[in-house]
Amino acid sequence: MSHADDASPSDRTRDALTAAHLYYMQDLTMDAIAHELHTSRSSVSRLLSHARASGLVDIQIRSPLDAPSRLEKEILDRFHVTAHVVPVPDNASDVDRLERVALSVARILGQYFDSNMTLGVAWGSTMNAISRHVTLKATHNSQIVQLNGAGNMRTTGLAYASEILGRFGTAFGAHVQQFPVPAFFDDPATKQALWRERSVSRLLEIQGRMNVALFGLGSPFSEVTSHVYAGGYLDEADYASLSDAGVVGDVATVFFRADGSTDGIALNERSSGPEFAVLRRTPRRICVVSGSSKLPSLHGALRADLITDLFLDEGTARALLESPLS
Amino acid sequence: MSHADDASPSDRTRDALTAAHLYYMQDLTMDAIAHELHTSRSSVSRLLSHARASGLVDIQIRSPLDAPSRLEKEILDRFHVTAHVVPVPDNASDVDRLERVALSVARILGQYFDSNMTLGVAWGSTMNAISRHVTLKATHNSQIVQLNGAGNMRTTGLAYASEILGRFGTAFGAHVQQFPVPAFFDDPATKQALWRERSVSRLLEIQGRMNVALFGLGSPFSEVTSHVYAGGYLDEADYASLSDAGVVGDVATVFFRADGSTDGIALNERSSGPEFAVLRRTPRRICVVSGSSKLPSLHGALRADLITDLFLDEGTARALLESPLS
DNA sequence: GGTGCTCCTGCACGTATGTTCATTGACAGT
DNA sequence: ACTGTCAATGAACATACGTGCAGGAGCACC
Numbered sequence: 021m022s023h024a025d026d027a028s029p030s031d032r033t034r035d036a037l038t039a040a041h042l043y044y045m046q047d048l049t050m051d052a053i054a055h056e057l058h059t060s061r062s063s064v065s066r067l068l069s070h071a072r073a074s075g076l077v078d079i080q081i082r083s084p085l086d087a088p089s090r091l092e093k094e095i096l097d098r099f100h101v102t103a104h105v106v107p108v109p110d111n112a113s114d115v116d117r118l119e120r121v122a123l124s125v126a127r128i129l130g131q132y133f134d135s136n137m138t139l140g141v142a143w144g145s146t147m148n149a150i151s152r153h154v155t156l157k158a159t160h161n162s163q164i165v166q167l168n169g170a171g172n173m174r175t176t177g178l179a180y181a182s183e184i185l186g187r188f189g190t191a192f193g194a195h196v197q198q199f200p201v202p203a204f205f206d207d208p209a210t211k212q213a214l215w216r217e218r219s220v221s222r223l224l225e226i227q228g229r230m231n232v233a234l235f236g237l238g239s240p241f242s243e244v245t246s247h248v249y250a251g252g253y254l255d256e257a258d259y260a261s262l263s264d265a266g267v268v269g270d271v272a273t274v275f276f277r278a279d280g281s282t283d284g285i286a287l288n289e290r291s292s293g294p295e296f297a298v299l300r301r302t303p304r305r306i307c308v309v310s311g312s313s314k315l316p317s318l319h320g321a322l323r324a325d326l327i328t329d330l331f332l333d334e335g336t337a338r339a340l341l342e343s344p345l346s
Numbered sequence: 347m348s349h350a351d352d353a354s355p356s357d358r359t360r361d362a363l364t365a366a367h368l369y370y371m372q373d374l375t376m377d378a379i380a381h382e383l384h385t386s387r388s389s390v391s392r393l394l395s396h397a398r399a400s401g402l403v404d405i406q407i408r409s410p411l412d413a414p415s416r417l418e419k420e421i422l423d424r425f426h427v428t429a430h431v432v433p434v435p436d437n438a439s440d441v442d443r444l445e446r447v448a449l450s451v452a453r454i455l456g457q458y459f460d461s462n463m464t465l466g467v468a469w470g471s472t473m474n475a476i477s478r479h480v481t482l483k484a485t486h487n488s489q490i491v492q493l494n495g496a497g498n499m500r501t502t503g504l505a506y507a508s509e510i511l512g513r514f515g516t517a518f519g520a521h522v523q524q525f526p527v528p529a530f531f532d533d534p535a536t537k538q539a540l541w542r543e544r545s546v547s548r549l550l551e552i553q554g555r556m557n558v559a560l561f562g563l564g565s566p567f568s569e570v571t572s573h574v575y576a577g578g579y580l581d582e583a584d585y586a587s588l589s590d591a592g593v594v595g596d597v598a599t600v601f602f603r604a605d606g607s608t609d610g611i612a613l614n615e616r617s618s619g620p621e622f623a624v625l626r627r628t629p630r631r632i633c634v635v636s637g638s639s640k641l642p643s644l645h646g647a648l649r650a651d652l653i654t655d656l657f658l659d660e661g662t663a664r665a666l667l668e669s670p671l672s
Numbered sequence: 673g674g675t676g677c678t679c680c681t682g683c684a685c686g687t688a689t690g691t692t693c694a695t696t697g698a699c700a701g702t
Numbered sequence: 703a704c705t706g707t708c709a710a711t712g713a714a715c716a717t718a719c720g721t722g723c724a725g726g727a728g729c730a731c732c
Contacts, residue, residue: 037409038433044405045450046432049688056435060712065690079370080404083363084484106372107364109382124371158410375718386682391720 036071039064044077075156080131091337098341099322101330104128106310108333114311117333118149121310125331126153129234132304132329133192135159138230140294141188142167142272143181146236146308151187162194165226167235167272169292171202172253197226201292203253203273208289227294232304238270239317254287261286269317271299271307271326278316280323296324304328312339319343362397365390370403401482406457417663424667425648427656430454432636434659440637443659444475447636451657452479455560458630458655459518461485464556466620467514468493468598469507472562472634477513488520491552493561494598495527495618498579502526523552527618529579529599534615553620558630564596565643580613587612595643597625597633597652604642606649622650630654638665645669 035057042048042056043064050068054061071077083089088096095103106124108117129150133139141147141164164185170177178200189196201220205211214220240262253273254262265285267275272293276282282296299305307327309318312335319340321327332340361383368374368382369390376394380387397403409415414422421429432450434443455476459465467473467490490511496503504526515522527546531537540546566588579599580588591611593601598619602608608622625631633653635644638661645666647653658666 033410034415037407037415040407041433041450044407045453046446047449051688056433061689062691062712063710065688066710069690076407076410078406078408080406081363081366081370081402082404084359084402089360089363107367107382120372123373124367127371377718387718388682388720389680392680395720 032067032070033074033076036067036074036076039067040071040077043068073156075130075158078130078157091334091341094341095330095337099330101322101327103337104329104331105337106331106333108310108335110335112333114313117335118146118310121308121331121333122146122149123153125306125308126150127155128331129154129306130157132232132306133157133159133162136161137232138163138165138226139188139192139194140165140167140227140230140233140235140302141185142235142293143170143177143184144236144238146310147184147234150234150308151184154188154191156191159192159194162192163197163226164188164192164194165197165223165230166199167227167233167294168274169199169201169203171200172204174252176200177203197223199223199292203292204258204287205290205292211290211292224294228298228301230302232306233299233302234306234308235271236308237314237317237321238273239314240267240269240275242313242316258287268320269314271296271321276320276324276326278320278323280320280325282324296326299326306331308332309336312336315339315343358393358396359400359402362393362400362402365393366397366403369394399482401456401484404456404483417660417667420667421656421663425656427648427653429663430655430657431663432657432659434636434661436661438659440639443661444472444636447634447657447659448472448475449479451632451634452476453481454657455480455632456483458558458632459483459485459488462487463558464489464491464552465514465518465520466491466493466553466556466559466561466628467511468561468619469496469503469510470562470564472636473510473560476560476634477510480514480517482517485518485520488518489523489552490514490518490520491523491549491556492525493553493559493620494600495525495529497526497528498530500578503529523549525549525618529618530584530613531616531618537616537618550620554624554627556628558632559625559628560632560634561597562634563640563643563647564599565640566593566595566601568639568642584613594646595640597622597647602646602650602652604646604649606646606651608650622652625652632657634658635662638662641665641669 039053039057042053043050048056050061050064054064057064089105091105092103095101104124106121108120112120137159139162143166166181166185170181178198182196182198185196185198188194201214215224240259262275262285265275266277267285268278269276270293273291274282274288274293274296275285275291276296277285282288305327306329307321309330309332311333315336318332318336365379365383368379369376374382376387376390380390383390394403415431417431418429421427430450432447434446438446463485465488469492492507492511496507504524508522508524511522511524514520527540541550566585588601588611591601592603593611594604595602596619599617600608600614600619600622601611601617602622603611608614631653632655633647635656635658637659641662644662
């Protein structure tokens with residue numbers, strides 16, 4: 021018996037594709053598919069897993085526009101951002117909350133990002149969680165650009181940031197543009213000088229043209245400190261100066277006050293993050309928040325008009341709406 | 347215990363939506379969802395069924411553009427239409443074939459049709475099969491327009507056509523425009539006269555502006571006769587004239603020859619179907635074929651440039667490619 | 673307040689699906 | 703040719719899922 025089985029390269033993909041067709045479009049059982057494909061049921065199960073994991077099958081949830089959740093509608097009315105409330109039980113732990121919001125975002129992100137686009141991503145525990153779940157989606161001529169440096173006194177941060185960026189990059193088949201600078205410079209002058217370097221200014225230009233920005237929120241003075249504040253990026257003096265300036269949070273290591281203002285916050289002069297003016301020029305600015313400890317920060321970010329699309333867990337959404345009018 | 351259960355109208359939808367989120371975006375098990383929603387696992391199963399059936403959950407299969415099936419690519423190269431090959435085992439019966447192709451089309455149709463659009467549909471066994479499976483998709487300000495009359499010597503055909511059209515209409519929440527005329531007039535003059543009536547010309551205008559046309563193929567001289575030829579629409583003389591004229595098939599009761607031409611086919615003067623010129627002005631023209639008995643007809647339709655998107659079963663696709671160059 | 677009706681629920685069962693594990697065959701290095 | 707590595711397979715098992723069924727809540731009609 022002469023085997024005609026030339027296991028061509030993307031042969032598995034081809035099979036996965038027809039299996040997916042048969043399963044999702046024709047409602048065949050895996051057993052039946054196994055029979056049609058002359059293989060075992062287990063293999064079909066695996067093929068389908070593969071199909072889902074590699075983005076061949078795309079499952080979307082489309083709210084019948086007349087019925088967005090009450091919370092999402094109210095947030096739109098009051099803050100003028102498109103909210104996506106992620107259902108999470110109130111008794112969930114903070115890590116659960118983060119993980120589940122991140123998973124949801126990762127699944128939906130593909131709807132915002134496509135070929136020929138540039139995605140700016142920050143780093144931090146939120147971004148890290150998201151990056152660990154992004155689902156594959158093939159794109160062409162697209163790139164991921166790092167929004168702010170991750171170096172600090174102990175490390176260049178390259179490994180950490182590159183890990184996050186890399187996951188986005190491979191998921192989308194996109195080119196990754198790293199930003200190998202410290203999160204904060206010691207001397208603003210150094211930043212100015214470096215910003216004039218062609219290698220850096222090239223990257224800044226890419227940032228300036230990005231189509232989608234994805235970021236979490238930092239909240240320096242909340243119980244649960246974010247990655248930035250735990251990682252040795254700031255010293256006591258820095259911290260004090262933030263407190264004095266009335267800072268409530270940051271986006272990509274750029275700080276802001278409760279009213280959304282940033283003027284006169286000294287640390288921003290030394291930050292590697294994008295000026296908010298740049299961010300505001302980005303058509304889609306996706307902010308991911310989980311856990312109500314970041315509420316003050318979120319209020320500031322909303323005031324500062326940094327957000328067009330907001331992902332948050334149910335509890336935080338409720339808390340946001342219960343807080344005083346703004 | 348005071349029940350706060352005010353079973354609001356679209357409360358079920360709301361629940362279905364969160365259940366879908368939890369299931370498809372967060373990969374929770376139905377058990378876990380049941381727990382979070384304070385209900386039983388079975389109810390969650392039903393909620394999810396509901397979510398899928400009512401189009402809240404949308405499952406798409408996206409071929410990673412670099413790997414369309416070999417057949418689809420070859421068809422594109424040779425005939426310049428986007429083919430969608432539906433995998434069907436070669437030993438499947440003709441009804442199976444039709445049913446499975448129809449199911450696939452029904453599932454994918456939502457990707458072609460949206461709000462503010464007009465969909466023209468023909469009738470016949472293929473259309474009937476598709477209509478029985480169309481999945482819900484909410485649209486606004488859209489309409490379904492009947493392409494050709496269905497009346498014959500025995501019936502107005504209204505019930506039959508309206509059944510088909512109606513299913514599309516309810517699936518998309520679209521307004522249905524029926525076409526209450528016979529499939530074929532006895533006297534061309536009657537047709538001319540009627541075509542000048544405002545009620546009819548209004549409908550013809552709608553046809554002229556449709557965004558998507560959906561139709562099967564008729565093949566008068568194949569073993570398996572289509573609905574048109576079995577239903578008493580044509581008499582012996584008509585049949586003979588078609589044969590004499592070298593007709594190989596029809597689209598919406600408008601006939602054509604193997605080379606795609608229609609000139610001088612007398613019956614067309616009496617047909618209620620849209621002139622091919624009208625059809626060709628329609629941006630998307632989706633043709634559904636199952637079973638290789640319709641191959642000659644398909645060839646003609648391709649020559650006549652009636653098709654932009656072609657759905658067919660695997661066997662027919664192979665047969666199409668094996669036939670002589672065209 | 674009954675009666676019949678429909679719709680919804682949770683249980684229990686059988687089936688469909690995911691996953692572990694031992695086996696196999698292909699391949700590269702020696 | 704031997705051997706270790708690796709990916710892929712199907713059998714067997716454990717789990718998750720769909721659905722028929724009986725009971726109960728709501729509601730209209732007498």
